[in-house]
Amino acid sequence: MTNYWKTLEAEQGTLEDGQVLQGLLDEADAIVVGIGAGMSAADGFKYIGSRFTDAFPDFIEKYGLLDMLQASLFDFESVEEYWAFQSRFVVLNYLDQPVGQSYLDLKDMLEGRNYHIITTNADNAFDVADYDSDHVFHIQGEYGLWQCSKHCHQQTYRDDSVIREMVEQQANMKVPSELVPHCPECGAPFEINKRNEEKGMVEDGDFHAQKDRYEAFLKENEGKKIVFLEIGVGHTTPQFIKHPFQKMTEANDKALFVTMNKKNYRIPKAIRPQTVHLAQDIANTIHKAKNFDAVK
Ligand SMILES: [Zn+2]
Known part of the structure; x- marks a missing residue:
């Protein structure tokens, strides 16, 4: 397999996760970010304790x-x-x-880049961190x-x-x-407004506008050098982020599936060579990524 990513040529283990992340984002033509509960939990918005x-x-x-x-x-x-x-x-x-530091850091990191976000989180994290809502798709309601x-x-x-x-x-x-x-x-x-396994969810005009913008972004950037960046996505509802990201990666040689998660979820064999697993602390990795220079 051809390696399209310079950052990945560095010897394994010589770069910190934040450095890998920053390097890949610098190289990417497009970034699709999928955000799950682990990202809000990294900012202390936990559902336990x-x-x-x-x-x-x-x-x-x-x-x-x-x-x-x-x-x-x-x-x-x-x-x-x-x-x-x-x-x-x-x-x-x-x-x-309150506003989460990781959301602020991620916003800085994406600034000026070609990106779109999909999230299963229904909290106010994007809104309170002042993201451009045209780039965020709340697929599970709010x-x-x-x-x-x-x-x-x-x-x-x-x-x-x-x-x-x-x-x-x-x-x-x-x-x-x-x-x-x-x-x-x-x-x-x-x-x-939330999705129920049997009943589904009420999806109004605003929901469909969000969905259309997300799908248009995927279409525009099909076949490009693209990073599918998954942050804190578990296995509760893999049909919304994890599985589509993995399928789109498989369909595009130049795509990478980058998963930020402490847990090591099974990666389908077909995309293992195109997968980068960043297991270090999410909040810390995103925070530090901003400060690394591009990998030369
Ligand atoms: Zn009614």
């Missing part, structure tokens, strides 16, 4: 919930209880989640948005003040019934 137990002691006691993601998908016993949980969750992970729980029509809604009111007025793990928001079309309660 004190961030979870401090915010939801009552729910943990009642249901024995183990982590915040599992909890957010739990089938609560009433809509009032559902919104008591979700309103607190939205304030913590969306409305009031916590701040609502959809009809019957998915009766393809529109999302948002009202942050109602969320905050639900946090303030809830008692005994229930919001007052009159605060539960309802679909203006069919009257069913709203739920958070």
Whole structure:
């Protein structure tokens, strides 16, 4: 196989991960970045530990919930209880989640380059770090948005003040019934805009615009020297980032699949020669990558 990447000619182990990353991005004609939960976790926005137990002691006691993601998908016993949980969750992970250093560093690193981002994260990390939203595709919705729980029509809604009111007025793990928001079309309660294995997700005009921009970018850069950079992507929903990135890499000799993850996921044999695994700490690697000069 021809090696199209100068950075990879360096003797293995002689470069730090940040240096490899910076070198590959310098060489690439296009960069597709796929971001999963591991990136937000690298900035301390974790779904386990004190961030979870401090915010939801009552729910943990009642249901024995183990982590915040599992909890957010739990089938609560009433809509009032559902919104008591979700309103607190939205304030913590969306409305009031502070800016993450890795997101700021990544933004600097991508500045001036030909890139597009796809993410399964539904937090506010890109927004609060002031990314150009035309370059970001939220394929799994956003916590701040609502959809009809019957998915009766393809529109999302948002009202942050109602969320905050639900946090303030809830008692005994229930919001007052009159605060539960309802679909203006069919009257069913709203739920958070997220994908469900059976029902799918409400995908409105904005979602499709994001999807179209992402697909247009892939089409424009097909066959080019391209880096598919996967950051903190696990194996929960590989159909959105991991598998498409691997397939597109396989279809293009000049493409690289660069995976930043502490875990060593199995890489399909066909793309092993085109795979670069950066196992060092995500936040640290991105932070340092900015400061390395191009590999000559
Ligand atoms: Zn409806």
